Amino acid sequence: MQIFMQQLINGLSLGSIYALLALGYTMIYGIIKIIHFAHGDVYMLGAFFGYYTINVWHFNFIMALFGSMIFCALVGMLIEFVAYRPLRHSSRIAVLITAIGVSYFLENGMSVLFSGDTRDFPQVIKQVNYEWFGIRVTNIQLLIFATTIILMIILQLIVKKTKMGRAMRAAAADPVAAELMGININGTISFVFAIGSAMAGAAGVLIGLYYNSIEPTMGLTPGIKAFVAAVVGGVGSIPGAAVGAVIIGCLESLMQAIGFSAFKDAAVYVVLIIVLLFLPAGLFGNKQPEKV
Amino acid sequence: MKIKNKKTGIAIMMAAMTMMAAGCSATGSQKGNSASGNTIKVGVNMELSGAAAGYGQQEENGIKLAVHDINKNGGIKINGKKMKIKIITRDNKTSTSTAASVASQLTTKDKVVATVGPATTNAATAAIPNQTKAQVPLVSPTAADPSFTRTKKGGVQKYVFRAQAQNNYQGQVAANFANTHLKAKRVAILADNSSDYGTGLAKAFKKNFKGTIVSTQYFQEGDKDFSSLITAIKNKKIDAIYVPGYYSEVGVIIKQAREAGINAPIIGSGGMADPKLAKIAGASNATNVYYTTPFSTITAKNNAEARKFMKEYKAKYGQTAPTYSALGYDATMMVANAIKKANSTNSNKITEALAKTKNMKGVTGTISVNKHHDPQMKMSVEQMTNGKVVAGYTVK
Numbered sequence: 001m002q003i004f005m006q007q008l009i010n011g012l013s014l015g016s017i018y019a020l021l022a023l024g025y026t027m028i029y030g031i032i033k034i035i036h037f038a039h040g041d042v043y044m045l046g047a048f049f050g051y052y053t054i055n056v057w058h059f060n061f062i063m064a065l066f067g068s069m070i071f072c073a074l075v076g077m078l079i080e081f082v083a084y085r086p087l088r089h090s091s092r093i094a095v096l097i098t099a100i101g102v103s104y105f106l107e108n109g110m111s112v113l114f115s116g117d118t119r120d121f122p123q124v125i126k127q128v129n130y131e132w133f134g135i136r137v138t139n140i141q142l143l144i145f146a147t148t149i150i151l152m153i154i155l156q157l158i159v160k161k162t163k164m165g166r167a168m169r170a171a172a173a174d175p176v177a178a179e180l181m182g183i184n185i186n187g188t189i190s191f192v193f194a195i196g197s198a199m200a201g202a203a204g205v206l207i208g209l210y211y212n213s214i215e216p217t218m219g220l221t222p223g224i225k226a227f228v229a230a231v232v233g234g235v236g237s238i239p240g241a242a243v244g245a246v247i248i249g250c251l252e253s254l255m256q257a258i259g260f261s262a263f264k265d266a267a268v269y270v271v272l273i274i275v276l277l278f279l280p281a282g283l284f285g286n287k288q289p290e291k292v
Numbered sequence: 293m294k295i296k297n298k299k300t301g302i303a304i305m306m307a308a309m310t311m312m313a314a315g316c317s318a319t320g321s322q323k324g325n326s327a328s329g330n331t332i333k334v335g336v337n338m339e340l341s342g343a344a345a346g347y348g349q350q351e352e353n354g355i356k357l358a359v360h361d362i363n364k365n366g367g368i369k370i371n372g373k374k375m376k377i378k379i380i381t382r383d384n385k386t387s388t389s390t391a392a393s394v395a396s397q398l399t400t401k402d403k404v405v406a407t408v409g410p411a412t413t414n415a416a417t418a419a420i421p422n423q424t425k426a427q428v429p430l431v432s433p434t435a436a437d438p439s440f441t442r443t444k445k446g447g448v449q450k451y452v453f454r455a456q457a458q459n460n461y462q463g464q465v466a467a468n469f470a471n472t473h474l475k476a477k478r479v480a481i482l483a484d485n486s487s488d489y490g491t492g493l494a495k496a497f498k499k500n501f502k503g504t505i506v507s508t509q510y511f512q513e514g515d516k517d518f519s520s521l522i523t524a525i526k527n528k529k530i531d532a533i534y535v536p537g538y539y540s541e542v543g544v545i546i547k548q549a550r551e552a553g554i555n556a557p558i559i560g561s562g563g564m565a566d567p568k569l570a571k572i573a574g575a576s577n578a579t580n581v582y583y584t585t586p587f588s589t590i591t592a593k594n595n596a597e598a599r600k601f602m603k604e605y606k607a608k609y610g611q612t613a614p615t616y617s618a619l620g621y622d623a624t625m626m627v628a629n630a631i632k633k634a635n636s637t638n639s640n641k642i643t644e645a646l647a648k649t650k651n652m653k654g655v656t657g658t659i660s661v662n663k664h665h666d667p668q669m670k671m672s673v674e675q676m677t678n679g680k681v682v683a684g685y686t687v688k
Contacts, residue, residue, distance in 0.1 A: 003523060116342075117346060129551065211547075213572045265512065
């Protein structure tokens, strides 16, 4: 039972990291129907920006977190403006290839500028272990849970309660009609990119602190896992992304716990295939069939 | 650009001269490349950019230092005439296809008589066909996969040598260390599954460890979350953990294991020997950590060659000599030693002499090449406490 609870904690902390990334995927897909493959690399940029501000400007944790969120929001808007906006009316495949291109550009650009070496992240918060009934939780894990939950609540409030949120939902439902109703589509899409990327930036700093190791290719695997989480949860659905991420995180933990560590990634993709076969819209997805 | 032109100019000149030389020795009995003029050209096919650039650059430092040492006293005496060594360095970008084309350029265009590098098993293996075709020997400082010097049929690759002991031996040393020094009875293995390096070492360790292997689990390059693996082995009453892999992942494993409350010794391999390991793991976590390495700055103090090497390295590059530089140095010295023994600059003669290398005093120990073209050498195990290497053991 103890071990089970400990593994559950491990799975949850992994899941909440995926959740922060999956939210970005799901929102961006929801509004412009593209898979933003460079999202994992925005997360990497967030980690590196945090590394920079803490080491050079001597930011504390909260300032570094917000600094990275703002920086990534700007990067996200820039990516949208430079790479996706000119392709707004082109075929999906062109946008998809562009997304992969942006991802490669960011990864290799960072490798050239700052070398591909793994580096240690400045430990601005001293780690403390808490132990209850033989279950260990660190203060950084708690911080990750708390940040993830707070950011998700804020996001949900923005989407459901604000004018911008209504614009986002309208643009997601029918961009043409929304534009006719006087909604600034470009502004709304920029805003979505900013929010999604800010979440990724927060994840970058949290991960840097938690694992104490960052490198330019760090966004690749978590990016793909978060994408799977978004699909499992139902692309476009915010609670879906969170639930999907926790499922993926716990699944990985479970596979390692029962001794199939070599197959943990395979298990994630098997789940993806099963969901796509039997529940193409995901767990919380919009079940309306797409009109062709 | 300027340098490149100059190089090309020299290369063309050399090529022309070699052609002339080839024309002179009309007997045709000697195949392969030979030096002409007063310099012996040695190629360096190295990972200077790309994923393994960190290792490649360290090895290049060692190679340069070796050449400097050889030329300091006028070079190598051949038939009574002293000839200096000149290295021609080309970057293989940690790519197998580039490594192959660099091998071809070095052997056919630059007409080198021997090549040092590539560093990684994959790139070095890709260079073999072109080296063999040109009949020019290749000495890799660090290619550690057991099959590297073997042909597919199990014979030996005639033109392929290495300066580092192969993986099986490293795994065996780790197992012997766990048996005798740590007296471990129950060991868990966490191995890097993304290369032959991790899996090969794990296999060799299992074969030679006398106690029980309670669990063997795998991870991938780039993984950062090992907490589930660690929780799973925590309650298995382990005496030690064996983690063959590179510092980027092993550092995180050490951190997470210590934070989870596992204080058992952690044993790893040469891929951990990097100052970054302690930084990623956190200095206080990097305690009771051991790894096998062909070159230990601590045991090196008993070796005159190594002491000299470390002093020169520090003077030239301003830092303590890393393991990979020591291996780059020894690989170059093996070539120089073979040229001297062969008393010839013909690449085939050098190959024969390389295969007969015996009791050569290197910085990583006394090197003899066995019939599989593997160096026979002792390994060291270094111990870390609070992120610093505090002790070195020589283990057979």
